[in-house]
Amino acid sequence: MNADQILHKLAALALPVHPQAALQQPSDECLTDDEMTALVARENVASSTLDKLTGHAMECDRCWALVSLVIGEQPLGDLEAARAQVDRAIDKHLTRMPQPEKAALGETLIKLVMQWMPEPASAQPAIASAYRDTSTARPAAINITDQDLPVTLRFALPDGPGAQVTVILLDQQGEEAFRGETDDQGEVHFWGPAGSYTCRVEGYDGPLLQETS
């Protein structure tokens, strides 16, 4: 912990934030809405506003709470409860939106198949299949162009979608460029950038091969 971090923690101990104080009616000395807006923008902050921060705001519950709530870095509130509320809000919003069209699974599914479909319209799906027979092994290299993006990577097992599987794309230098977990349909979306990648599936040691169709 450096001196700045310690100082920040000391402030949390010495000047605890009472979030509801931010809702108190302002006095004449308090930070105005315009001053708060300038602070959020972090530009063109008047020297009188900066002076107010070190004078009035340090002593005023309302201003300290308002500044801490809006621009402070201190963790505030119940993050777990907030996550649950946001989960519900997102679900509610997304369910009102139309379902995306799903492309049909290819028929060439042998043991383990990774299929990638360029969007939109899945015009020319390429099939990357995985076999444990290394004699015919080739790396599951896929070339993704700008026009393909975003790409849906679909991972399928013989008995259904490969859900909650981690798909990894390595760039040409062998560096991990993407890591994503498949959803219930065995799909994960890759938003780019375009390029040549090698596919890997976490927990699967056999080679992933590309089979052109």
Place this chain on the structure above:
Amino acid sequence: MTLTPRQQRIVAQGVKQDDRRATEALLKAFRPLIDSLVARLGAACRDEDETEDMAGEMVIWTIELTKQWKPEVRNLDGYLKEFLRYKMLDRLKQMRRERARPSWHDEAGRQAAQQADPASTPAEAIEDKLPDDRAELAILQAVSSETAAQVIRRLNEELTDPYLRQMLFFKLQGWQNPEIAQVMGLDTRKVQNDWSRRVVIPILRPMFEQFGIAT
């Protein structure tokens, strides 16, 4: 998940077309920011219903702001961080107005005003709303809030230069040097040097030692 500038443009394009997957990707990418802002505003909310409404609004703001985003001007990260904070300010202003709406002359007004005024709120009610960041303060376990207050008070006394006091204010809020430099209209290096040479080395470190705070 952090979106690269190119990914931001693709996702925003999809969001503008009301594409569900793009909207999902946007919300997933900005979940930490949304969660944090909802937690902050939620702490000021009256009850769970109000927090739920506000969480819904935060999700919609994120989507609507993304629809208005101009990629040629700035990146989506900075834009959303700034504009969601404006929305947060507006929301707080609205909450303040709602709390104050009933007239002081009637009993309902008196109760509403008391609810909005922590000074008249029972201590245990405020305690419920305080952030639980005790785990983060483990390193400072030995430091009491009294000692912390003493350190802050002493710093305020010792730093007579308004410029250094302003820096102190932002440091207390947890800001980094580049943010402080931006808001004060200075070069980051100057802020870094002045803070280190004029505050940390001559004042802060000796003060920490004096109060038995290990660095």
